[in-house]
Amino acid sequence: MDFTFSEEQQAAAEAARGVFADVAPDSVPSPSMVVGAVADDFDRALWARLAEADLLSLLLDPDEGGAGLDAIALCLVLRESAKVLARVPLLEHSAAAATIQAHGGPEPRSALVARAGRGELVLTVAASGRTGHDPAELAVTARQDGDAWLLDGVQTAVPWAQTADHIVVPARSTTGDSRTLLAVVPRGQEGTDIAEQISTTGERLGELRLESARIPAASVIDSDGAWEELRDLLTTGTCALALGLGERVLRMSGEYTGKREQFGFPVATFQAVAMQAADRYIDLRAMEVTLWQAAWRIATRSPGALPAAGDVAVAKIWAAEGVRRVVQTAQHLHGGFGADVEYPLHRYHAWAKQLELSLGPAAAHEEALGDLLAAHPLS
Template sequence: GPPAATSCSPWPPLGRTGHGPAELAVQARREGGDWVLDGVQTAVPWAADADHLLIPAHPGAGPALLALVPRDRAGIGLDEQVSTSGERLAEVRLDGVRAAAHEVLDADGAWDWLRALLTTGTCALALGVGTAVLDLTSSYTSTREQFGHPLATFQAVAVQTADRYIDLRAMEATLWQAAWRLSRDEKDPEATANGALPVAGDVAVAKMWAADGVRRVVQTAQHLHGGFGAVTDYPLHRYHAWAKQLELSLGSAAAHEEELGELLAAHPLP
C-alpha cells in the first residue's frame, strides 16, 4: 500500500539549493497555539503517495522542529519530480500551513537524530548497491574472455576489483559503527568513553565512505564491463544511476568532511 508518511528531508538533500541545511528551507512561526510553516522542500521521496509529511523547519531561534501534517492540508502544494534512479519525488511548497501543537515535535536534537538515522540508512543502501555491483562485475569478468583467458585472471582487473572489495569492507565497518552509536544512549559512559566524538561524527565518517566508496565501485564496474556498461538492457546502468543518487543523498562526502572537521575542532582529543 501507499506509505503512511514520508520525510521532507530532501533526498539530494540539503534544502532547496543543496547548499544549506534542510531545516532552513522551511520557516516556522508561532501563531496562537499553532505553528505556521512557510517554505519549499525539494526532492521529497514519494510525497504524492504519502498520507502525511514529516517536515523539518526552523523556528528562528532554538533547535529545528519536526511537524507531521496530512499531505492534503490547506497550503501544501506538490510538483512532481523524478530522481536519477527513477524514484518518484516531489517539490513540496508550504504556504501558511498550520500545524497544531500536538503535530509538532520541538525537542532539542529530534531533527538531528532523525537525520542521522536517515543518513545511516542511506549508507546501508549504498553498501547493498555496491555489493550487488561488485558481484555483477565478478560474474562478468569471470566469464568474459580475452586472448583465450577470462578477464578476471589478468592482474590489472584483479587489483581493481580487490580495491573495490576493500572499499565495501570499509563502508560496512563504518556503517556498523554509526548504527551502534545510534543505538546507544549518548549519556551512556561506554558510548562516549575516551572522549569519543558525538554520534554525528560516526555518521559523517560512514557517509563519507559510503559516498566515495559506492562511486568508485560503479566507476570501476563500468570500466571493466566496457561497452556492456552502457547497454540499457543490461542492469549495470541502473545500478550506476542509483549509486550516483545515493552518493549525494543527505550530503556528499565533501559536506560530511566539513561537518566532521567542525566536530573535531569543537571536541579536541583529550
C-alpha cells in the same frame, strides 16, 4: 563495542532476504530502466509482504506491535533491499515512525505509529540538503500562531511525496530561539502543494511548497535532539543502502569478468582486472565497518554518551566515495554493457549516484566532521 549481530538482528536480515528473494531488477523490466519513464507508485505488493513479515515495525516498541529492535537491525534489512533496488520507502517510513514514537505527543503516536508498523499508512521525511547540521540550511521555517505553527518554504527532492500519507518536515523556528521542529504534515494539507520532480534513479520525487500551512501544535515535535536523531538515522540508513548496492554490483562484475574471455582466458584472470576488483572489495569493507560503527553508536545512544554525529559523518564519507568507485569500476569492467541503459548495471549506477548525494556528498560531511573536531578537539 561488540559488532556481533544478535539472534534477533540476524533473524530480521534473514526475513528480509526471504521477502526480497523474488525481486529481480536484473531480469524484470522496471520503469527506472527506461529513460523518460516514471513509475506512479512504489511497489505496493512488496510493501504488503514487508508488513506481513513485520519488517515495517522493527524500530517500534512491542506495545505498538513492533519488534523493539535498533538501527543495526534496520540497516541489515536496508542492505538487503538495496541489492535488488527495492522500490519501497522503507528507510524514510521506519525512521519517521521511530521518531514520532520517541518524541511525538500522544495524539500523533496513537494515530500513526501502530498503523505505520502495520503498513496501513506510509510516512516519509522531507530531508535533503547538505548535511542538516546547521539549522540555517533548512528550507522551511515555522512561526507560532496561537495553538498552531505556520510553515513556509520550499523543500525539494522529497522521496515518495506523492504517495505518502504524512510527511515529516524539519523546520527552523522563527519564534524565540532558532531551534529545529519536526512537523507531521498530512498529504493534501491546506497551504501545501507538491510539484513533480524526477530523481537520478528515474523515480518520482516531490517539491513540497508550504505557504502558511497551519499545523496543530499537537502534530509538531518540539523536542531537543529529535531532528538530530532522525537525521543521523536517515544518513546511516543511506550508508546501508549504499553498501548493499555496492556488494551486488561487485558480485555482478565478478560474474561478468569470470565469463567474459579475451585471448582465450577469462578477463577476471588478468592482473589489472583483479587489482581493480580488489580495490573495490577494500572499499566495501571500509564502508561496512564504518556503517556498523555509526549504527552501533545510534543504537547505544544514551545521556552522557559520545554523540553519533562524528561516526555518521565518517560512514557517509566512505559510503559516498566508495559506492561511486564501485559502480564506476563495474561499468569499466563491463565494457559496452556498462553503458547500455537496458542492462541492469545502468540502474545500479543511477541509484548509486542518488545515494552518493543524498543527505550530503562526501565533501559536505568532511566539512561537518572538521567542524565537530574543531569544537571538540582530541585530547
